[in-house]
Structure formats: structure tokens, C-alpha cells
Amino acid sequence: AQKVTQAQTEISVVEKEDVTLDCVYETRDTTYYLFWYKQPPSGELVFLIRRNSFDEQNEISGRYSWNFQKSTSSFNFTITASQVVDSAVYFCALSDRNSGGYQKVTFGTGTKLQVIP
Amino acid sequence: DAGVIQSPRHEVTEMGQEVTLRCKPISGHNSLFWYRQTMMRGLELLIYFNNNVPIDDSGMPEDRFSAKMPNASFSTLKIQPSEPRDSAVYFCASSLGEGQARILYQAQHFGDGTRLSIL
Numbered sequence: 464a465q466k467v468t469q470a471q472t473e474i475s476v477v478e479k480e481d482v483t484l485d486c487v488y489e490t491r492d493t494t495y496y497l498f499w500y501k502q503p504p505s506g507e508l509v510f511l512i513r514r515n516s517f518d519e520q521n522e523i524s525g526r527y528s529w530n531f532q533k534s535t536s537s538f539n540f541t542i543t544a545s546q547v548v549d550s551a552v553y554f555c556a557l558s559d560r561n562s563g564g565y566q567k568v569t570f571g572t573g574t575k576l577q578v579i580p
Numbered sequence: 581d582a583g584v585i586q587s588p589r590h591e592v593t594e595m596g597q598e599v600t601l602r603c604k605p606i607s608g609h610n611s612l613f614w615y616r617q618t619m620m621r622g623l624e625l626l627i628y629f630n631n632n633v634p635i636d637d638s639g640m641p642e643d644r645f646s647a648k649m650p651n652a653s654f655s656t657l658k659i660q661p662s663e664p665r666d667s668a669v670y671f672c673a674s675s676l677g678e679g680q681a682r683i684l685y686q687a688q689h690f691g692d693g694t695r696l697s698i699l
Contacts, residue, residue, distance in 0.1 A: 508690035570623040
């Protein structure tokens with residue numbers, strides 16, 4: 464069955480520290496997509512990145528970077544030089560097909576990041 | 581450009597009442613999704629549409645829940661009758677898909693959500 468595990472429930476860092484949010488997934492599908500979304504205190508969900516299962520290149524976008532490793536079924540997210548505005552709940556999500564061939568999306572339980580000034 | 585617009589932002593009603601949540605997707609997007617977020621169950625996909633047609637409603641919890649998309653710019657999620665356990669934040673999202681086989685592979689753009697409280 465599809466599963467997304469974000470083992471870190473809450474993380475607190477001091478501003479300017481680097482922080483890595485972990486995401487481990489389970490799927491039997493060979494074609495799947497992974498996502499990260501940010502949910503700031505205001506409540507909306509903001510798309511950050513999408514990565515497909517055939518593209519293991521790491522990606523960097525400003526202070527954000529993502530490390531995708533199929534060998535360990537992980538898609539970790541690192542924020543460099545964290546800022547107070549990074550405080551939010553971050554969700555990792557997996558989109559694949561279940562045993563019946565139907566598309567499914569599974570969200571992790573989220574990691575709440577607090578950046579302390 | 582306007583994002584996904586949901587209304588109302590907050591709804592408080594008594595159990596047994598009918599609740600209707602509304603969503604206007606991003607113009608040009610051809611897929612629309614309804615999610616529910618609770619502390620206990622996290623984010624759950626309830627139903628999604630492609631080109632106004634419901635594709636998968638297996639996430640809808642009970643027959644008390646129904647969703648419609650009469651046109652490309654409007655969708656509703658209805659709960660009748662409502663119960664206290666339906667209290668949650670309900671999100672609508674939309675995306676521009678590459679085909680029905682890849683709907684859930686696309687990045688989704690979420691509305692601000694409707695916070696529903698059933699007393």
C-alpha cells in the first residue's frame with residue numbers, strides 16, 4: 464500500500480540555521496510522483512516542487528533544495544539559512560497507482576517547522 | 581491572476597443542517613479536487629473531477645457527502661445531514677492536466693480552505 468512517512472512531527476531551529484525535513488515513501492508502482500507543499504499559519508497549501516520517479520537529479524531553488532534517492536525511498540527537503548517566514552507545516556505527498564490501477568495521492572502527516580528569530 | 585476561490589471561509593452550523601461549500605478553480609484548469617483536513621486523519625482526497633466529470637469519489641466518506649461540477653468554473657461539496665464529526669477544514673484545489681491518466685501527477689493549486697464546525 465502507498466505510504467508517506469514524515470517522522471519529524473515538529474522541528475525548531477534558530478534563524479539562519481539549515482534544516483532538513485525528511486520524507487520516506489512506500490509504493491509498488493514504478494511510475495510515481497513526489498511533491499512538497501507548504502502550509503503557513505494562514506492555512507493555505509502552497510505547491511513547492513514535483514519530482515517524478517525517473518528523475519533523481521537533486522534540485523535547488525534559492526534557499527530550498529531537494530534530495531531524491533530511490534535507493535532509500537526518500538525525498539528530503541533542506542532549507543538553507545532558515546528565516547522566520549519559513550515557519551509552516553510542510554507536507555510530502557506521493558501520487559501513484561494502487562493495486563487496482565487507480566491513481567491515488569497520499570499525503571504525509573506533515574512536519575511543523577518553527578524558525579525562532 | 582486569481583487563485584482558487586473558496587466560500588465561505590468559515591461555517592458554523594448545527595448538526596442535521598445541510599452544508600454547501602463552494603469552489604471556483606483557476607481559469608483554464610481542467611481538474612478539480614476536494615480535500616478534507618483533520619488532526620486525526622490529516623489530508624484526505626475526497627473526490628476529483630476532470631473536465632467537469634467525476635473521476636474518483638472513493639474518498640467520499642459517506643452518502644451524506646456529494647459533489648458536483650456543473651461547469652468548468654464552479655464546484656460544490658454538499659453535506660446533508662451534517663454531523664459533528666464532519667468538522668474539518670475543506671480544501672478545493674485545481675490543476676492543469678496532461679490527460680486523464682496523469683491527473684494526480686500534476687501540481688495542484690489550493691484555495692484557502694473552508695473551516696467547517698458542526699455543533
